[in-house]
Amino acid sequence: xxxxxxxxxxxxxxxxxxxxxxxxxxxxxxxxxxxxxxxxxxxxxxxxxxxxxxxxxxxxxxxxxxxxxxxxxxxxxxxxxxxxxxxxxxxxxxxxxxxxxxxxxxxxxxxxxxxxxxxxxxxxxxxxxxxxxxxxxxxxxxxxxxxxxxxxxxxxxxxxxxxxxxxxxxxxxxxxxxxxxxxxxxxxxxxxxxxxxxxxxxxxxxxxxxxxxxxxxxxxxxxxxxxxxxxxxxxxxxxxxxxxxxxxxxxxxxxxxxxxxxxxxxxxxxxxxxxxxxx
Amino acid sequence: xxxxxxxxxxxxxxxxxxxxxxxxxxxxxxxxxxxxxxxxxxxxxxxxxxxxxxxxxxxxxxxxxxxxxxxxxxxxxxxxxxxxxxxxxxxxxxxxxxxxxxxxxxxxxxxxxxxxxxxxxxxxxxxxxxxxxxxxxxxxxxxxxxxxxxxxxxxxxxxxxxxxxxxxxxxxxxxxxxxxxxxxxxxxxxxxxxxxxxxxxxxxxxxxxxxxxxxxxxxxxxxxxxxxxxxxxxxxxxxxxxxxxxxxxxxxxxxxxxxxxxxxxxxx
Numbered sequence: 001x002x003x004x005x006x007x008x009x010x011x012x013x014x015x016x017x018x019x020x021x022x023x024x025x026x027x028x029x030x031x032x033x034x035x036x037x038x039x040x041x042x043x044x045x046x047x048x049x050x051x052x053x054x055x056x057x058x059x060x061x062x063x064x065x066x067x068x069x070x071x072x073x074x075x076x077x078x079x080x081x082x083x084x085x086x087x088x089x090x091x092x093x094x095x096x097x098x099x100x101x102x103x104x105x106x107x108x109x110x111x112x113x114x115x116x117x118x119x120x121x122x123x124x125x126x127x128x129x130x131x132x133x134x135x136x137x138x139x140x141x142x143x144x145x146x147x148x149x150x151x152x153x154x155x156x157x158x159x160x161x162x163x164x165x166x167x168x169x170x171x172x173x174x175x176x177x178x179x180x181x182x183x184x185x186x187x188x189x190x191x192x193x194x195x196x197x198x199x200x201x202x203x204x205x206x207x208x209x210x211x212x213x214x215x216x217x218x219x220x221x222x223x224x225x226x227x228x229x230x231x232x233x234x235x236x237x238x239x240x241x242x243x244x245x246x247x248x249x250x251x252x253x254x255x256x257x258x259x260x261x262x263x264x265x266x267x268x269x270x271x272x273x274x275x276x277x278x279x
Numbered sequence: 280x281x282x283x284x285x286x287x288x289x290x291x292x293x294x295x296x297x298x299x300x301x302x303x304x305x306x307x308x309x310x311x312x313x314x315x316x317x318x319x320x321x322x323x324x325x326x327x328x329x330x331x332x333x334x335x336x337x338x339x340x341x342x343x344x345x346x347x348x349x350x351x352x353x354x355x356x357x358x359x360x361x362x363x364x365x366x367x368x369x370x371x372x373x374x375x376x377x378x379x380x381x382x383x384x385x386x387x388x389x390x391x392x393x394x395x396x397x398x399x400x401x402x403x404x405x406x407x408x409x410x411x412x413x414x415x416x417x418x419x420x421x422x423x424x425x426x427x428x429x430x431x432x433x434x435x436x437x438x439x440x441x442x443x444x445x446x447x448x449x450x451x452x453x454x455x456x457x458x459x460x461x462x463x464x465x466x467x468x469x470x471x472x473x474x475x476x477x478x479x480x481x482x483x484x485x486x487x488x489x490x491x492x493x494x495x496x497x498x499x500x501x502x503x504x505x506x507x508x509x510x511x512x513x514x515x516x517x518x519x520x521x522x523x524x525x526x527x528x529x530x531x532x533x534x535x536x537x538x539x540x541x542x543x544x545x546x547x
Contacts, residue, residue, distance in 0.1 A: 099376050
């Protein structure tokens with residue numbers, strides 16, 4: 001058995017460990033950005049403060065902690081009508097593994113329509129345009145569409161605006177106006193002032209994704225961190241609904257028994273000759 | 280009726296599909312074909328191809344497409360996506376969780392579906408630009424300017440790609456070397472080899488050219504390639520499960536190379 005010290009290492013600014021005296025594979029102390037996690041952080045910080053430290057590398061101030069906590073509560077349960085929660089419930093109701101419920105929720109909540117990728121795109125837009133009203137008005141007029149990567153399907157809506165609503169949901173507007181009262185949330189305050197103008201131009205409601213992106217930006221998260229936190233913070237609701245449906249069972253869960261209709265053109269094709277071979 | 284949610288109301292309880300339906304106890308319609316009667320003798324690979332494209336390919340084409348999957352199935356647990364499978368096995372997670380996560384991670388930037396899909400995107404766009412009269416040198420320059428790379432050419436780990444001669448041989452056997460996209464890929468390679476870039480056509484670029492010649496769209500190719508690494512993953516799971524739990528390349532504490540702030544005290 002090899003006893004040579006490991007040569008390939010994982011380089012990190014986040015985490016440091018000291019080894020246990022009797023076992024090099026066991027940590028006796030863990031430090032997150034220099035703070036002793038089990039002797040210090042655990043006794044003094046709350047989970048939101050620790051989460052902020054993990055992402056940003058510094059302690060959050062009191063206001064940042066309060067705002068992130070409010071956002072975490074707002075995101076924690078998107079509710080059983082939400083696509084990501086429905087995905088998790090679909091896994092749960094069939095008796096799938098708990099991990100697959102979480103994976104299902106993440107995969108669906110990752111999208112560009114109300115999902116993590118929309119938040120990512122919006123944080124990128126905020127970084128690029130900041131509070132330049134003329135640029136944002138041009139964006140709202142669809143003169144500027146977020147870059148499309150061919151890995152992601154094209155979308156038909158403008159990131160940040162929900163085409164199925166005329167005005168922003170009260171719940172998300174409440175959160176935005178509440179956090180915008182803090183002087184350290186300049187983009188949120190700016191958005192409170194201007195969102196109605198954007199809604200007027202787009203004829204669509206400011207979406208949850210825009211509110212979340214604004215808060216993430218003002219808290220100092222970059223686009224990828226915002227995308228990740230949006231996904232992470234939305235998981236608790238998804239998994240509790242999945243676990244509930246696992247107990248409740250598939251007989252009590254929608255299947256759309258009479259909801260799927262095969263198009264006439266497809267029905268007609270069934271009895272026809274096999275499709276032509278491509279040569 | 281509020282015009283904003285009119286569409287949602289219309290879709291609430293009704294979905295019309297062209298793709299397929301299960302008629303319980305009777306039949307399954309699969310893209311306009313009866314699954315058990317009309318498609319029942321297809322290989323799973325052929326069925327998957329039909330599922331993705333709605334088209335049926337010739338035996339020669341199927342062999343060539345199959346070769347794209349075969350040539351990228353590496354049972355090496357050090358590879359980043361495969362390592363997820365091995366790690367899941369060493370922690371005694373389940374095979375589907377292991378492989379689902381590995382397949383999802385195969386949509387990577389430095390390998391896998393990122394380069395695959397972007398290679399096809401490049402070739403389809405290049406053909407359009409060349410048809411409009413742009414020359415190949417300008418095309419390469421503009422691609423480098425936009426992406427700082429040309430997807431389908433070069434390889435991060437080594438200078439050559441062992442999958443390329445294999446795929447070239449399959450192309451020759453299939454008499455498909457003269458396809459216009461394959462020829463375009465080879466032409467771009469000639470430019471990149473002779474220029475200052477010294478980049479070679481890699482397997483992602485060649486595979487993209489092959490499917491472009493078969494009429495694949497970017498999205499069809501994206502879907503088609505999902506299982507392309509799959510065959511390499513079960514061996515990683517099997518062996519990690521055979522070995523003692525937690526023993527897959529374990530990390531000792533001093534494998535962490537810490538570069539962060541000095542030790543400090545939490546301020547309440």
